[in-house]
Amino acid sequence: xxxxxxxxxxxxxxxxxxxxxxxxxxxxxxxxxxxxxxxxxxxxxxxxxxxxxxxxxxxxxxxxxxxxxxxxxxxxxxxxxxxxxxxxxxxxxxxxxxxxxxxxxxxxxxxxxxxxxxxxxxxxxxxxxxxxxxxxxxxxxxxxxxxxxxxxxxxxxxxxxxxxxxxxxxxxxxxxxxxxxxxxxxxxxxxxxxxxxxxxxxxxxxxxxxxxxxxxxxxxxxxxxxxxxxxxxxxxxxxxxxxxxxxxxxxxxxxxxxxxxxxxxxxxxxxxxxxxxxxxxxxxxxxxxxxxxxxxxxxxxxxxxxxxxxxxxxxxxxxxxxxxxxxxxxxxxxxxxxxxxxxxxxxxxxxxxxxxxxxxxxxxxxxxxxxxxxxxxxxxxxxxxxxxxxxxxxxxxxxxxxxxxxxxxxxxxxx
Amino acid sequence: xxxxxxxxxxxxxxxxxxxxxxxxxxxxxxxxxxxxxxxxxxxxxxxxxxxxxxxxxxxxxxxxxxxxxxxxxxxxxxxxxxxxxxxxxxxxxxxxxxxxxxxxxxxxxxxxxxxxxxxxxxxxxxxxxxxxxxxxxxxxxxxx
Numbered sequence: 001x002x003x004x005x006x007x008x009x010x011x012x013x014x015x016x017x018x019x020x021x022x023x024x025x026x027x028x029x030x031x032x033x034x035x036x037x038x039x040x041x042x043x044x045x046x047x048x049x050x051x052x053x054x055x056x057x058x059x060x061x062x063x064x065x066x067x068x069x070x071x072x073x074x075x076x077x078x079x080x081x082x083x084x085x086x087x088x089x090x091x092x093x094x095x096x097x098x099x100x101x102x103x104x105x106x107x108x109x110x111x112x113x114x115x116x117x118x119x120x121x122x123x124x125x126x127x128x129x130x131x132x133x134x135x136x137x138x139x140x141x142x143x144x145x146x147x148x149x150x151x152x153x154x155x156x157x158x159x160x161x162x163x164x165x166x167x168x169x170x171x172x173x174x175x176x177x178x179x180x181x182x183x184x185x186x187x188x189x190x191x192x193x194x195x196x197x198x199x200x201x202x203x204x205x206x207x208x209x210x211x212x213x214x215x216x217x218x219x220x221x222x223x224x225x226x227x228x229x230x231x232x233x234x235x236x237x238x239x240x241x242x243x244x245x246x247x248x249x250x251x252x253x254x255x256x257x258x259x260x261x262x263x264x265x266x267x268x269x270x271x272x273x274x275x276x277x278x279x280x281x282x283x284x285x286x287x288x289x290x291x292x293x294x295x296x297x298x299x300x301x302x303x304x305x306x307x308x309x310x311x312x313x314x315x316x317x318x319x320x321x322x323x324x325x326x327x328x329x330x331x332x333x334x335x336x337x338x339x340x341x342x343x344x345x346x347x348x349x350x351x352x353x354x355x356x357x358x359x360x361x362x363x364x365x366x367x368x369x370x371x372x373x374x375x376x377x378x379x380x381x382x383x384x385x386x387x388x389x390x391x392x393x394x395x396x397x398x399x400x401x402x403x404x405x406x407x408x409x410x411x412x413x414x415x
Numbered sequence: 416x417x418x419x420x421x422x423x424x425x426x427x428x429x430x431x432x433x434x435x436x437x438x439x440x441x442x443x444x445x446x447x448x449x450x451x452x453x454x455x456x457x458x459x460x461x462x463x464x465x466x467x468x469x470x471x472x473x474x475x476x477x478x479x480x481x482x483x484x485x486x487x488x489x490x491x492x493x494x495x496x497x498x499x500x501x502x503x504x505x506x507x508x509x510x511x512x513x514x515x516x517x518x519x520x521x522x523x524x525x526x527x528x529x530x531x532x533x534x535x536x537x538x539x540x541x542x543x544x545x546x547x548x549x550x551x552x553x554x555x556x557x558x559x
Contacts, residue, residue: 353453353478353542354422361418369453377454383476384454412418413427413479 003302003310005395011037011298012393023363026401031181031209031342031389032367033231036295043294044236047287054283056260070286073293074276080296081226081243082217089242089249089276090289094208095131097227097242098175100255100279101204102135105173106142107253114172114202114252118144121171123201125150125158125187126379127180130372132206136175145172152379156183156332163195171201178210182371182387183332183380184315184342186210193222202248208232213311213340213391215304224248230288235295239288242279249275256281299392307392311341314390314399318343321403328406331385341390344371347406350413352386358409359386364401420532421539422479425487429526430479435489439472444556448549450541455481459549463557466497473546480530480539485546487526497554503527507547511540 009015012035019025027035047069053062055070071085078085091097108114116122122136122145140147148166150158158176167174174196179186189205196203202224207216211226212233218226225248230239244252254261254272258281263271272278299307316336322328327348333339347355356368367387370377377383388402438445442460449456455477462470471489475482488507492500506523507530515535519528533543 351478353455353480353539357421357536357539358418374454383456412422 002313003306003392005310005393008302008393011039013038013041015393019363019365020361024401026362026364026398028388028390028394028398028402029365029367030212030232030391030394031371031387033237034212034234034391035393036236037234037298039298040234040236040291040295044287044291047290052287055286056277057283066286069290069293070284073289076293076296077241077243080216080300081211081241082219083243084246086274086276087243087246087249089244089279090284091227091240091242091279092238092285093240094206094227094229095240097240098131098135098204098206100242101225101227101252102139103255104252104279105139107255109253112251112253116143116145116172119170120145121168122147122173122175123149123166123171124174125176126152127156127158127183127185127373127376128175128177129181129206129208130374131208132175132177132204133375136173139173150176152376155334156180156185156380158185158187160188160191163191167192167195167199167201169199171196171199173204174201175204175206177206177208179207179213179340179342180332180373180376181209181342181389182344182373182376182385184340184344185333186338186340188338189221189223197222209340209342212299213304214308218243230292230295233292233295234298235292236288239285239292241292244275246275249279252279254278254281258282260284302392310392311390312336314394314396315339315341315343317396318388318390318399318402321399322406325403325406325410327410331380331382342387343389344385344387346382346385347410350409352384354413355386355406355409358412359402359405362401362405362408364405366402421536423529423532425526425529426479426483429483429486433482433486435470435472435493436474436486437472438474439470442472444553446549446553446556448545448552450477450481450545452541453478455542455545457481457485457545457549459485459546459553461550461553461557463497463554468492468495468497468500468554471550473549475546477545478542480533480542481545484527484530484533484543485549487530488546488550491525491527492550497558500550500554504547504551508544510534511543 051065053066055067077088105114204225205223207228211228226243231237261281331344352368369384439460447458457475459473519531
């Protein structure tokens with residue numbers, strides 16, 4: 001089951017280049033964005049080179065080919081998630097997917113199941129990325145609903161003790177991340193989903209950090225909506241996915257209005273197309289969606305279970321190596337059980353930005369800061385951290401480069 | 416690139432032994448600035464006496480570049496007139512925007528010339544400027 005990382009690296013042209021005066025690239029920032037295999041870069045380019053035309057319009061061969069390619073990509077995404085093809089909406093990013101939901105809820109008229117009233121509750125968690133926090137803060141402010149959240153344990157897991165107090169008959173939305181982009185924590189969904197459904201709330205899952213790294217089956221998860229971004233899943237930037245249960249998408253009002261999303265239009269009114277078109281106004285990001293289809297085919301060919309297992313082994317090694325270094329403290333679970341390959345840490349008095357700069361000088365790319373989860377950083381009592389995030393193209397030599405780099409940084413800044 | 420150009424001894428010294436850190440009780444103006452991309456924060460107090468900076472104190476969290484820069488700046492500006500401070504401020508901004516092409520004027524910037532290497536690292540310029548922008552804001556408010 002173990003991956004042939006050397007041959008995978010061959011698929012990613014960026015690993016041919018060098019960094020900072022001839023150093024080997026050690027890319028440990030896939031949690032921010034992943035690198036792209038040649039097949040994805042070519043798929044996006046080939047769409048423009050060979051098939052470019054506006055989809056769902058035009059009575060010509062190119063329009064037919066473009067539509068086939070775009071709708072083919074939708075089918076690939078559906079298969080990737082174990083979903084039906086009409087349940088897949090292409091957006092420009094996961095952030096847009098979440099905003100689409102929040103604004104669509106705002107557009108719901110009284111009587112619609114998504115309409116929020118003052119006194120209704122939206123529940124999130126303290127470990128959310130800003131993209132899955134601020135849209136709900138804003139929806140609460142617009143609707144008069146209250147925002148509440150699950151807190152964290154010192155290890156960086158959700159504190160589920162107040163589950164029944166937090167998710168109540170007033171709760172309409174539960175929005176949470178599948179895997180924390182900072183802590184690596186994979187959240188226990190079954191209990192939360194069961195409670196949310198018991199009170200009639202919908203569950204919105206941010207799968208940005210999980211869908212690229214493990215096998216996802218939306219019917220097994222039983223969440224109601226799920227979002228992820230293409231660029232973290234070896235796909236192009238500029239394309240995200242919103243999946244929703246068919247019966248929910250049917251009742252969800254649109255967010256963006258314009259061409260393609262309509263059924264009929266008069267000078268004073270319009271009616272809406274069925275999902276997914278209702279949520280895809282304008283000429284869509286066709287080349288990027290096609291690139292994403294190729295990306296998911298690439299990942300599927302390697303095998304999501306194999307990728308996950310590879311990352312589990314590597315994460316275990318990374319954590320063992322990190323905690324063997326004096327002054328290094330991991331912010332997040334030490335156990336690899338229900339934990340993904342994002343590993344954040346602090347290192348004594350060395351500020352993460354200085355650590356990141358030092359590592360960069362050795363060709364090692366990490367992320368530093370609060371990772372767009374400022375409330376989480378506060379909750380964990382660290383203004384910022386250094387984060388290494390692994391993917392299918394990383395191996396033990398990358399982890400060793402990092403831990404050697406950290407030791408060198410300790411010598412350098414201790415001077 | 417040689418990292419020593421960025422992390423000069425003077426910078427690491429100021430980072431380990433920050434000057435004028437700890438806020439004064441009284442102030443003519445107090446500002447709080449943040450660097451939203453990395454979470455660095457600074458609170459800065461300024462007191463003026465006859466258009467001269469009589470005290471400049473600060474507190475904050477941040478990387479060595481941001482902390483050393485505000486420490487060096489405090490050393491440099493205390494006791495200067497607002498006009499003199501403006502000359503130093505402008506010279507520092509020009510240095511930071513120079514992409515490494517400018518030779519820093521040590522007669523104006525003194526220890527702050529140690530930050531010249533920052534201008535070659537675009538992502539770090541905002542670190543070095545955090546305290547300086549806070550000073551600019553505070554000095555304007557103090558004159559109101």
